Amino acid sequence: MKRLRNHLIGIDQGDTVLFSDFEDGGEMWTGRGQRERRRRVSFSEPFRTEPSVHVSISMWDVDTASALRADAMAETITKDGFDLVFRTWGDTRIARVRLAWMAMGELRQVDDWDLY
Template sequence: MKKLRASILGIDSGDEILFEDFEDGGEMWTGRGQRERRRRIKFSERYLSTPTVHLSISLWDMDAGTVLRADVAAETVTEKGFDMVFRTWGDTRVARIRVAWMAVGELEDADTWDVG
């Protein structure tokens, strides 16, 4: 459990189209085996400490003729941002993916004095 001590709680969010591979025959649509896409997401403000980041697929456009395999993760989370990562494998064909994210953490409070 993460305990927050700051008097200001920051919640940042977004919804990102990670790729659209059906339009240009990209590897998520035409490839096989292990495949990955990542995008660096920057927060609108710097957090005081590493925030908790939650991801969810908000749109998936996949070929129904193959098994649907997908993994979405937030990696290398820092006070400034994180890597949004989508992975698939096998013969799964992914046309496009949109991922919603939310980060929750402490923000610096200008009214708090550092007397230490």
């Protein structure tokens, strides 16, 4: 469990279209090639420390002729941002994906000093 040390709690959120491969025959739609997409997300202002980040699929357009496989997550979380990551595998064909995210953590206080 993440314990927050101050009363200045920040929540930042967004909704990002990660890819739209059906329009141009991209790899996610054809089911061949690179099956991972990632995008760097910057917070609207830095957190005091690394926040907790929640990711969910807010829209996906898929071919239902095969099993639906998906892995959506936040990686490389820093106080300034994180990598939004979506993966699929096997014969799953995905036309497009939009991911929603929410980050929650401590904000800097006026009394915070950077000594080193």
